[in-house]
Amino acid sequence: MSGTKVLRSLLHELRQASPNGCIKDNLAARYILAQYKKFETTDQQLCKARNEAIFLGQTYLTYLSSQRNYTELYKEFHGRGERSVRDTADLVGFKLPTDPK
C-alpha cells in the first residue's frame, strides 16, 4: 500500500472512530500528518529502518479498522436477551389483548 493511501485510510478510520465525526483538532490526526510531513522526502534518512514509518502506519490502520469491524459484528450478532411478548406478537402478526381491534 502506498503512503498516500495509508494516510487517507487512516484519516477515514479516525473520522469514523471520533465521537462527533470531526478530526479537525484530533490529536492523532495531527500527529500522523506531522509525521508525514517529516518523512515526506524519505523515511530512510532519519536513521529509521527502511519503511518503518509506513509499516507503523499500516499497523495502526489495521488496528483501527479491525476494532471497527469487530464492534460492528458484535452489535449485529450479540444476543439481546429474550424477546418481549409484544415483540413476539409482532413477529408472527398477532395482536395483544390490550391492543385495539
Add this chain to the structure above:
Amino acid sequence: MNGKLMQGAIRALRLGSCSQWPASVARITVRAYATPPKRFYKKTSVLSSDGGYEVVLDHRKLKTPKGTPFLVRSEPLAIAVATEFDAQKEHIERSRMHLSALCFTAIDNPNNLTKLDMVNYLLNFIPTDTVLFQYDDEKDLQDLQLNEWDPVIAWFNQRYETNLQKTLNITPPQVSEEDKMKIAKHLHSYSLDTLHGFIFAVDTLKSIILACAVIEQMLTVEKAVALARLEEEYQLKFWGRVEWAHDLSQQELQSRLAAAVLFVHLNCSEYFVKQKSIL
C-alpha cells in the same frame, strides 16, 4: 475451586432426584455481567511531563487499574491511548481497548513478572509453535503449509541463526539448548515493557516464529493472522464461513496483534534527527 464445583454438582443431582420439590424452586442461574462504566469525560488530551507523557480525560489524569498514574515514554503511544479513550461512545468498553490494556499491564505488571520469567515463558512456547506442526495426510493442506509456513520458518532460522525443524506427526519438534540460548539472548535485549507486548503477540498468534516475523516487519499484521489461522481458512472452503464466529475471531486477532506490534515498536524505537549545520 474443584470442591465447590463438586458440591454444586451434587446439589444439582439432589434437586433433580427429589420429586417433591416443585420445579419453580430450582434456581435459574443468570450470568450477571458488570456494566461498563459510562463515558464521564468529553475531551481527551495528552500532557507532556518530566520523563514521559500522560493522558488527560477532561481535567482528570488517567490512572491505571492499580491506581498509579498513567505515564508512558513514547508520545505516539500516549496519543493512541488518548484517541482510544476518545473513540468510546456511551460506555467505556475496556475489554476492547487492547492498546490501553497493554499499557496498563506494562505499567502495573500485576503478576510481578521479571524479565527472566517472561523469556522463559516465551522459550517454552517454541516446542508448541503453530507453524512447526504440519500435517501431511491431506495433499492440499500440506501444499498450503509448505508454501506459506516454510518460508517463515526459513527466515526465522536465518535471522536468529537457529535450526528449528518442523514436525509432521504428534511428537513435538526437538529444540536444542543452543537454539534456545540464541533466542533467549535476542529476547533479553528487549526491555521489560516491550516483552509484555511480545507475550501479547505470541499469545495471540500462538506462535513465536510468526510473532518475531511480524515484529521484524517481515509480515504485515493481516498476513500473520491469516498464517496463524491457516488451517481454519482451509477448512472454511469446505464447511462455509460463519460471520459471527470466523470473521469475529479474525478481527479480534488482528486488532490484538496490531496493538501488540504497535506497543513493541513505539516502546523500543528511538531515533534522533541530525540536522545539517548551516555555516
